[in-house]
Amino acid sequence: xxxxxxxxxxxxxxxxxxxxxxxxxxxxxxxxxxxxxxxxxxxxxxxxxxxxxxxxxxxxxxxxxxxxxxxxxxxxxxxxxxxxxxxxxxxxxxxxxxxxxxxxxxxxxxxxxxxxxxxxxxxxxxxxxxxxxxxxxxxxxxxxxxxxxxxxxxxxxxxxxxxxxxxxxxxxxxxxxxxxxxxxxxxxxxxxxxxxxxxxxxxxxxxxxxxxxxxxxxxxxxxxxxxxxxxxxxxxxxxx
Amino acid sequence: xxxxxxxxxxxxxxxxxxxxxxxxxxxxxxxxxxxxxxxxxxxxxxxxxxxxxxxxxxxxxxxxxxxxxxxxxxxxxxxxxxxxxxxxxxxxxxxxxxxxxxxxxxxxxxxxxxxxxxxxxxxxxxxxxxxxxxxxxxxxxxxxxxxxx
Numbered sequence: 446x447x448x449x450x451x452x453x454x455x456x457x458x459x460x461x462x463x464x465x466x467x468x469x470x471x472x473x474x475x476x477x478x479x480x481x482x483x484x485x486x487x488x489x490x491x492x493x494x495x496x497x498x499x500x501x502x503x504x505x506x507x508x509x510x511x512x513x514x515x516x517x518x519x520x521x522x523x524x525x526x527x528x529x530x531x532x533x534x535x536x537x538x539x540x541x542x543x544x545x546x547x548x549x550x551x552x553x554x555x556x557x558x559x560x561x562x563x564x565x566x567x568x569x570x571x572x573x574x575x576x577x578x579x580x581x582x583x584x585x586x587x588x589x590x591x592x593x594x595x596x597x598x599x600x601x602x603x604x605x606x607x608x609x610x611x612x613x614x615x616x617x618x619x620x621x622x623x624x625x626x627x628x629x630x631x632x633x634x635x636x637x638x639x640x641x642x643x644x645x646x647x648x649x650x651x652x653x654x655x656x657x658x659x660x661x662x663x664x665x666x667x668x669x670x671x672x673x674x675x676x677x678x679x680x681x682x683x684x685x
Numbered sequence: 686x687x688x689x690x691x692x693x694x695x696x697x698x699x700x701x702x703x704x705x706x707x708x709x710x711x712x713x714x715x716x717x718x719x720x721x722x723x724x725x726x727x728x729x730x731x732x733x734x735x736x737x738x739x740x741x742x743x744x745x746x747x748x749x750x751x752x753x754x755x756x757x758x759x760x761x762x763x764x765x766x767x768x769x770x771x772x773x774x775x776x777x778x779x780x781x782x783x784x785x786x787x788x789x790x791x792x793x794x795x796x797x798x799x800x801x802x803x804x805x806x807x808x809x810x811x812x813x814x815x816x817x818x819x820x821x822x823x824x825x826x827x828x829x830x831x832x833x834x
Contacts, residue, residue, distance in 0.1 A: 472816030509696035547780030591699035612812040
């Protein structure tokens with residue numbers, strides 16, 4: 446847990462520095478003006494979501510290979526954190542798109558594949574929620590995670606494979622140095638924050654599993670539960 | 686089958702599915718069927734098929750072609766991909782970022798007269814992030830843009 450706190454403090458510190466530089470030191474953008482400053486939030490969020498989903502993918506491989514529940518808990522932690530970051534990503538994008546493109550949303554390849562990514566990992570979380578047998582939960586949610594992860598490279602390359610309204614990736618050559626520095630600092634900060642959340646959530650998931658494992662089996666429920674219309678003893682009949 | 690074997694079999698199937706899906710998307714010519722927008726050349730190639738169909742056209746706003754009539758809220762400009770051009774009539778006020786030389790995507794349809802009639806104009810931002818030129822604030826830039834028209 447120490448590592449989670451360390452990453453959390455480091456991440457928040459870098460975010461404060463990166464966003465501070467982005468808001469107060471870096472110039473506004475030539476075409477977009479102040480709106481362009483969402484760069485320092487949006488790009489780090491996207492990278493963090495990608496990295497966190499990659500952790501989920503590795504956890505799914507590990508889980509299916511070894512069958513150990515620690516991997517299962519890591520799938521849960523990283524899929525959940527990734528979904529949060531992807532949802533944030535779509536909202537930030539919409540907020541930026543309205544003043545820049547003129548619309549909140551359009552079915553552009555980058556936007557569409559990102560929305561699909563959110564839905565796919567939402568399905569992973571849903572599966573984990575409805576399957577109660579731990580071994581089956583591990584197997585099926587790991588398979589779903591591996592399949593969902595195939596969309597991550599598609600999201601990344603969507604702006605190169607297809608005509609899109611969303612711009613292609615920025616590089617050090619396309620971003621002024623005064624903007625690149627706060628961007629890189631913000632990327633590391635947000636990524637450390639995401640990793641801290643994954644580690645903390647992983648611990649919760651493992652503890653949950655240990656409690657689940659230690660709990661005595663519940664007695665079987667009777668096949669039919671008879672519901673009686675009779676009022677409980679001491680109940681008063683109301684006449685009107 | 687032993688549980689371990691079964692799980693590992695699932696691993697292989699999942700990887701095959703994932704790589705299969707990724708490989709299909711990456712290598713198939715989905716780009717030709719699933720297009721977000723056509724460039725002027727593709728639109729010209731489509732000929733009469735483009736007339737009346739709801740399509741998106743993307744390209745650059747050609748310099749010196751922007752004609753904005755504030756009274757009738759009508760905006761005329763030419764979209765180019767460097768090879769072909771298409772004349773566009775858009776209705777409604779353009780987004781703030783709209784200007785000559787910028788990338789745009791317009792939604793609408795081709796009229797029989799060969800003019801693209803758009804009811805939705807979107808402005809594309811490139812992947813370049815640079816500060817305004819020296820002595821030029823963004824506000825000044827917008828002002829000079831309005832004065833030009």
